[in-house]
Amino acid sequence: MAHFGILGPLRVCHDDDEIRIPGVRPATVLAVLLVRQGAAVPMDVLIREVFDGEEDVRDPRKQVQIHVTRLRKLLQPLGAGIEWQGAGYVLALGSGALLDAHEFERLRDSGQAAARSGRMLAAAGDFRAASALWRGPVLAGLHGPVISAAAARLEETRLDVVEDRIDADLAVGRHREVVPELKGLLAEYPLRERLHGQLMLALYRSERPSAALGAYEEARRRLAAELGADPGPALRRLHERVLRQDPDLAATPEEPPPAELPMDVRAFVGRCDQLRRLAARLHRPHGERPGEPVVLAIDGPGGLGKSALAIHAAHRAAPHYPDGQLYVALHGATPGMEPLPPYEALCRLLRALGVTDERLPKSTDEAAALLRTVTSRRRLLFLLDNAASAAQVRPLLPGGPGCAVLITSRAPLLAVEHADRLHLDELDEPEAVALLAALAGAGRVRAEPEAAIEVAALCGRLPLALRVMGARLAVRTDWTMAEAAARLRDARHRIDELQEGDLGIRSTFSFSYESLSAEEGGEAAIRLFVLLGLLELPVVGSGVAAALAGRTEATVRRALDRLVQAQLLQVAGTGRFAMHDLMRLFAREKAAEHISFDEARSAIQRAAHAYLATGRDAQLMLLPALAGRTPLGPPERPRDGPAFGAVDQVVTWIDAEGPNLLRIARQTGGLPDDQLTIGLAAALFTCLQFRGPLPDLVELALLGLTAARRSGDGRAQATMLGNLAFAHDRRHRLDEAAACLGDALRLWAALGDTDGQIRTLNKLGIVHVHRDEYERAAHCYTESLRLARTRASKIQEASILNNLGALMNKVGKPADGHQLLRAGLAACRNEPDVQLVGMILGNLGTASRLLGRLHEAVSYFVDSLRQVTKTGDLFTEAESHWLLSEVYDELREHGRARQSREKAVAILLDLKEISAGEAARILGDPSPEMPEPIRRQR
Incomplete structure (x- = not known):
């Protein structure tokens, strides 16, 4: 929001930042335009004002025009503008801007x-x-006839x-x-x-x-x-x-206006953005629409501190409402209490405003009409706390445009017209730790900062949970932060630790849960709620929820909508829903009460099979060469058809589900269903190898390997060893990668599986290249190529030729490399393996560069990028951008080189492969080396 000030030195602010006006003359122009805001100021007036008393000014008209041009650029981001309207310049402040005068x-x-x-x-x-x-004095430091006259007029008004x-x-x-x-x-x-x-x-x-x-x-x-x-x-x-x-x-004092706000919250911290947004409306007590009060509705699940925020914001805004501040607890989510009827709430408000019992109307409609009449000319602030519904709130809205209403509720009050809505989430980490420090003592937090961060995280960064734990720490001075963290770390008893009498997480969540169970048809939503608590997933899609419940997706959507309305779930995107960590623990308590162990296990398996089916579809889209192989793990379950029609849909799914893929495999690893774990580990590894963090790849491969060994499945063991080697190679742990591939090669040979041997030899050759063992790498590639030609597999042959060509580039034989790579490209020309085509084109770019054909290299790298970006393989995309930057530097196109480097670094940052400091160091170096994470790729 833009703020302009003339009641003192000239001041221009955008939100909380002050804008510097460059020089006295531009400031004088702006001051005159502000003094006559909305009216045209002739050029001769501005000239007289700017150059008052000066002689021999060169082209004053041109100088004023220059000042106006500079001011336009300065004011444009604020939504303000200066236009010439026939008779002179007119300043338009823009929508929402404020002039202090x-x-x-x-x-x-x-x-x-x-x-x-x-x-x-x-x-x-x-x-x-x-x-x-x-x-201070009006426009202090600026002079001129118009400014002086305005200052005198405003000063006289001030005294009045x-x-x-x-x-x-x-x-x-x-x-x-x-x-x-x-x-x-x-x-x-x-x-x-x-x-x-x-x-x-x-x-x-x-x-x-x-x-x-x-x-x-x-x-x-x-x-x-x-x-x-x-x-x-x-x-x-x-x-x-x-x-x-x-x-x-003699004086006849008035009755004091109502001042009913509850005491401001002790140790209120955080919520700075929300407070700023509330203040922007509450400190301007006039609605955007003429004749309407300001209405602000704060919603969110229990325990987030909605009432605390509203009370704190109301206290800060109280001076702007001199006719009084009114408070009504509506008991929309108060355990053991029914919501306050609108008529009773109206009577309370009218009594506070001086209406006697004899004058109180007998019906809700008449009482609401009287409230609008009584408030029509007053400036009042209403705090309607803990509303149950829009129907409860609508009759309580005042009539005066100088009034404002703050409403808190768990569910969004969508049917309250013209309300600005503010949804609360948990605190961020610094805010949560600051609240803990305010309650338990700043010295204890400073003494154990890491433990304090863990306590805040285990409290789910919910203000209510933090207040309970902070209060307990304040009393138990013998506890350390580490001890508090240890108590909360045990998920089975965490909710117990966050409950003190009737105040705490369990009682807050129970109200929403019990209210839902009391509704007609709420049983299906309650059952879905407890089942969702079983999954260790931060966000769940409606399809997975349907599989979990064993119901159709259309049926489950209705239950999901009920859970969102009850604030037991939060919307996390189209068709996706999140459950807070503490809410999940509460759901598990209820699951233990209502469903059997076998029923819980079956539900988790159904959800895992949904991920397996989608993961296999994604795997085939990313690596079409797998189409002829029998997938690892359990057989397919009946379903409607493939989940994806294009690779970009796969990429979108991986990005959305990334945090869930390892978690669902980890959860099935605890069930007696090794084949399901194997299937998930195999399918989801392919997804994560393109976009996932490396530690997840390692754990996923180890989960699959453990299940494969436990079940005695040799083919699965060999596959998982190959996957683990890939992850070790990415992390530059080359000895471990080589050992895994050696074990895998022996298993494939024992199984008589030639295709497995071809793939493993190819991977082993890559590891030898990374160890600078070029002869061993050539031997692996040659043997792998021989076996591939016996199988007449063009895809495998193209992959090996690509690796051989890359090896020739590395050993200084780019002409041989170029020939091998062209052969590889021809071999897979009719195959739908976009990733392989992209890699071959990239290696051709390197060969061309080594041969001095730099423009040809650029063309290959650009074509490679075009292919790679279709696959979502971020590592290879980063590598391609970097290689392109090096060629651009050699061509002395340094601007393009920097752009390509910045893209590569941005990808590595997103993948958490480099830190922000490393990124700054790389981009600050005029001739940086290729970053280590990319160098491992080559």
Whole structure:
């Protein structure tokens, strides 16, 4: 939001950042445009203002035009603009922008309206808020006829507002408080008779009548000395009334406005973005649409601190609502209590606003209408806490455009019209640790920072859980943070540790759970909820949820919608749903109560089979050469058809499901179903080898290898050893990779599986290349090629020729490499293996580069990238970008080279293969070496 200030030195801000105006002359132009905002300012006025008193100015019109151009560029990001409209330049501030002088006038008008209607407390609040906008003399440091005239006018208005506010303060009994202020003002403005009169009245009401008469004599003396005149009629009448001690001079204070907000939350930390967003609306108590109040609805699951945020934001905004702040606990999710009926809530609000019981209407509609009438001219802040539904809230909305309403609820109140909605999630890590420190003691967090981070994570970064644990730590001073973390680490008892009496996670979650179970048709949603708790997956798609429940996807979608509405699940994308870690532990407690061990195991197996089927489809799309092989693991279960129609769909699925793939294999590893684990490990390894983190690849291969050995499946063992070797090779653990491939080769030979031997020899050749054992690599490739030709496998032959060609490049024989690679490209020309084609083209680019044919190399690398990006193989994509950057550098196209390097580094950062520091070092080096993660690829 843009803020412009003229009530003091010129100031321009965008959100919280101040924009520097470059020089006095551009500042003067902007100041004049702001002073006459919305009206055209002629060029001659601007010239006179900017060059006031200067002579022999060269082309002043051109100079003003230059200043305007600079200001336009400066103001454009703020949504403001300067346009020439026939008679002169016009400044348009843009939607939502604020000018402090306009805000000052709005508050002045509001205060005067409140004073005319006898609401002097509200008037005093408006006048005080208006005066607080002044930061010093108007446009201090800038000069000119227009600026001087505006400064004089605004200064006079400011003094009028100060006097209006003192009148309001006197009307509500603040006479003693204003006496020192009035004496200070009179020292600065000794000829303002209104101030003299206010001082006399304040002194009289402070039971100092003689001092009041003395103040009159001082006023008479000063006016005579300065102006040669007597006091005016109003001051003389006041003098007479003081002399006769007129009883009507006594103050008649108003009843104080309602101030019902609960006590502000102790140790409130974090939520800075949300507080800023709430303040942007609450501190401007007028709706975007004329005649409507501001309505803000905060929703989110239990335990996230919705009420704490709303109360804290309301306290900060309270000064902007001088007619009062009202609070109603609606009990929409209070254990053991029914939601408060709208009529009862309306009666509470109307009583707080001064409506007697005799005047209270008998129906909800009539009471809602009276509330709108009573609030139509007031500036009130409503906090409607813990709402059950939109139907409960709608009758409670006020009618005045100067009012604002803060609503908290678990479910989103979509049917509350014109409400700005704010959904809360858990705190981020620094906020969670800061809250823990505020409750348990900052010294304890500083002493054990890692343990504190773990405690915050195990509390799910939920404010309620952190408050319970923070309170327990505050009492148990003998506990260390490490001990608290150890207590929470045991998932079986974590919820117990986060419960203190009726306050805690279990009671908060139980309300939503029990409310759902009480609904008609809620049984299906409850069953799905407890089954979802069994899965160790952060996010679940509707298809997997359907398999888990053993139901159709259409049926399960209805249950998922109910769980989202109850805030037991969160939407995490189209057709995808997330369950908080602590909510999952709660769901498991309920699962232990309601379903058997065999039923739980069957549900997990059904979900795993859904991943297996999709993973096999993805595997075939990524590596079409696998189409002729019998997949490892259990046979296919009946299903509707392949999950994917194109590789880009596979990539999207892998990116979405990446965190789940290892977890589902890990979970099946604990079940007595080795074939299922083998099948998952085989299919999902292919997916992760293209895009997943390397540690996941290692663990996935080891899970599959353990299951294969346990079941005695030799073919699975050999495959998993090959996968493990691939992962070790990527991590540059070459001895371990070679050992795995040696074991795999022996297993394939014992099984009489020639295809397995071909693949393993090919992989072993790659490892020998990485160990700089080029003769051994050539031997492996040659033997592998011989076997492949006996099988008449063009794909295998092309893969081996690619590796042989890359080896020739490496040993300084690029011409031989080029020939082998061209043969490999021809061999797979009619095969649908996009990845292999991309790799061959990349190696051809390297051969061309070594042969000095740099433009040809660029063409090959670009074609390679085009193929590789279709597969989603990020490692090879990063390598291709880097190789292209090196050729561009040799061609002295350094701009393109840097662009390609930046793309390669960005991919490695996303893969977490390099740190941000390494990325900066690489990009800061004018001639960097190829990063280690890519070098392992070659």
